[in-house]
Amino acid sequence: DWKSNLLTSTQFFNSGHTNNWAVLVCTSRFWFNYRHVANVLSVYRSVKRLGIPDSHIVLMLADDMACNHRNPKPATVFSHKNMELNVYGDDVEVDYRGYEVTVENFLRVLTGRLPPSTPRSKRLLSDDRSNILIYLTGHGGNGFLKFQDSEEISNVELADAFEQMWQKRRYNELLFIIDTCQGASMYERFYSPNIMALASSQVGEDSLSHQPDLAIGVHLMDRYTFYLLEFLEDIHPASQANMNDLFKVCPKSQCVSTPGHRTDLFLRDPRSVLITDFFGSVRKVEITREAVNLTSAAEQPSEPLSYVDQLPVAEIIHQKPKQKDWHPPDGFILGLWTLILLVFFKTYGIKHLKHIF
């Protein structure tokens, strides 16, 4: 009985990683960049559906589209025309939102150098057996990605951040997907092992958006992520699809741009890497045979209490305003001047008085 349990557990830990994390970032602000938020939310939906829990997902949305006042259907973000699929849903947890999505915060999340008071949901608590999926979308160019229309992250910075992660043993394998214009330039500079990268367009090409919705008034999704979502909808947690299928997503006929990928840093053969290694989740279960005894708390008596007066007018009027800054004691300046004058007249005599008055 327990022997069969042991056998399946060794099989379980064969695949090199024991937990999955996802860092999904949308870097664009303003209503007309609705499609970037829809991109990230559709990857978020797929990743949650395939098993990664909210506690292992760091979701960063630079602007709020769902409850934006220009959204004709509040609390929804659609990915398909005619409002077929609401990728925002009812159970979403955004960790970094609005002005918090900055290059600094993104790099801090990746490298783990966050201030001590940062809550757990905002941290990437990965270890050396974690497979991490990193998805970035927004506006980009040759060698950079724009954050919130005011700052950029360069491909060199990103490569260095991944090297820091490798040296701190913060990942086992990393899948990097980017959907921006000239996205392939962002993975050119990677030099750490075990990274596989996909981009929606090559250097010199623009990634195009898919379809506008006339009721909402903006483009709803980008082409690459639209076809990626279609592909992922067919994947279920036990699926055996591998990375080669992912590389075939969105050929030039559908995407207009040429998606690219990079596998030279990856140690395993992409054919043997399952999609669910990154998009799904492995959860470790510990079986224990020990029972825990819980004890109850005892009661404590005390004297009768009462509620506080909400607006005690008399008390407020007689309240002395608190003086925070230190002031010298009263009469200090006067005394100081008297001392100065006394010393002056003592030294030079009273006859100089007529020069003063």
Added chain:
Amino acid sequence: MAAVGVFALAALVLSCKCDSVEKPSDATGAGTGSEAERSGPAAASAGSEAPGGGAGAAVSLPDSCEEELLIRPLHSGDIYASFQFRTLWDTDFLHQGKKVSHYRLFPKSLGQVLSKFSVRELHISFTQGYWRTMQWGQPIVPSPPGAELWVWFHNTVADVDGNWKELTNVLSGIFCASLNFIDSTNTVQPSASFKPLGLGNATDHRFLRYATLPREIVCTENLTPWKKLLPCGSKAGLAVLMKSEKLFHSSFHSQAVHIRPVCKDWQCSSTAWELRQTLNVVFDLYTSGQGKKEWSLFKMFSRTLTEACPLASSSKVYVDVTDNPEGELFDLSPATSVLNTAVVLGDRRTYSVYDLTQKETFGQLRSLNLVLRWKGESGDMLRPLLHAERYVAGFGLQTGEIHTLIYNNHPYRAFPVLLLDSVPWYLRLYIHTLTVTSKTRENKPSYIHYQPSKDRLRPHLLEMLVQLPPHSVTEVTVQFERALLKWTEYTPDPNHGFYVGSSVISALVPSVVAMDTNNTQERPLFSSFFPTKEESSYFVRVYTEPLLVNLPTPDFSMPYNVICLTCTVVAVGYGSFYNLLTRTFQVEEPSQPLAKRLANVIRRIRGVPLL
């Protein structure tokens, strides 16, 4: 073997909130209220019993929860729904000796926050939209637009500011909101407002912190963790009505969490901790109601009620029928004979009550869908006694003036109000221009507390106790100057403007009907939010609009920078080219060495030609 199986079962079951909480309730119902027998076999055997619904049975449990929904039709045709969920727990978070470690109905995330940061009272609210007092009357639970957080710490805390900073970060993780932007530049320490709403006698305002983020957006990602704090989650009871697509498509949406110590029973000999979660929403007649004056639960929430939360000791729906005594204004179906009166906000109101713990409420279809169908036209609304407005006057990007108007609509009674204003440091207030006028005469406040701002460190704080004469408008004006920020301090969208948080007006308004100060009988939750100490007046808090001011913003846009660069390049290029074309060169004699100059001088003297 059985223990292994049970623990595996327990591990699987714990992932589903609704099912797991049924088992402990059965175990405590069977036991004597002590949790000593909460081991595996007890849970497995209790699971086979039928769920008791008997959380309020003869055994007194340390914690209990109640839920209620109040529906009030408004005169403008809109409808106001207010949910309140209260969990009462007889424990002591701040007891120094033992830590609280077993949580049943009270959420563990909040309990740990309370004990770690020694919090005595915590009030946090997230609001989308502005409450229109003149059209809707007074809200049950007031809240300003954006996020508001005020906390009373226990008087044993040594470093209040450090605790405050960590508390805001932890809460930003719990509620998925950017509360980590609360720092010393928007935190104030009011000296007379925001007295504790819970039990206690120590009111040293050093332990109070108040902050507001008017820019904070509220969306489903804030509602999701809020719903997870409820004992039944969003799976049973009144919380099934909370669907975000309908809740956020409204004129006003506010969700709040209030934690405070209260009297455990009417003798008030010991304290219990109360967690109140409130959600107020106003559905608009035209956007949600399609213009027809007919409201139902299905139309408002796209759901109907099918059962009460099994963990709740009371689960009720109240519909305000005060304006409809004979049924001439609107039809309420399904009809109910249970009527309850309560004194709420100084007025005696009548409510039709639907008790969800009774099976008969749900009728044949086993679902409750309240329908209100209007028959006649409603008259004018009674004007609310206290009302406030605020706006910015002036022109240009240098100076301006903030005007706050406070209306006292009582025909013959005057009452004092406490005005709290917290203005960010980049609007430099000129306090010498502060004027308070009522009925065109100057009105001197009986108490003023002003704390000037420090650039980039703390905001302005102005608190005034003003006596409002009856049937009058009081105007408070103060002039300000706008500061120029450093270019790194601008947000990515600086042309949107910068927000100034709402002013808070706290007042004891004289009430029409005697308020109920007796705490012995059962009162609906919505009437017991603010503690009443005297019969002739009730406490009310009114929030004004937040202000949006434009600061002088440099032109961050790309064309400006490109023009500068191009002009420089053109100037340098053209200048060089011009020089090249028009410059002429003349040969100049180099200056002669010293020896030759001396020789020339001697030669001039001699009259001989020079070298």
